Amino acid sequence: MSSDHNEIDALFDTAAQEGPALADLDGALSRLKAARAAKVRLSQLGAPALRNEIVRRGRAMGGGL
Numbered sequence: 358m359s360s361d362h363n364e365i366d367a368l369f370d371t372a373a374q375e376g377p378a379l380a381d382l383d384g385a386l387s388r389l390k391a392a393r394a395a396k397v398r399l400s401q402l403g404a405p406a407l408r409n410e411i412v413r414r415g416r417a418m419g420g421g422l
Contacts, residue, residue, distance in 0.1 A: 399407065 402410070
């Protein structure tokens with residue numbers, strides 16, 4: 358009987374994780390949508406502008422480009 362109670366307890370614990378799991382998934386989906394939108398916007402820059410921005414960011418991050 359005790360193993361049945363342990364299994365039921367484990368099932369309740371697992372079922373209780375649905376809300377937090379959905380919140381994690383929603384956050385991940387939001388980040389994915391933002392990343393895709395950023396890639397679309399970056400793809401709209403011309404090659405010279407994109408190159409200049411890459412160099413600028415490298416310098417701002419301490420790179421020696």
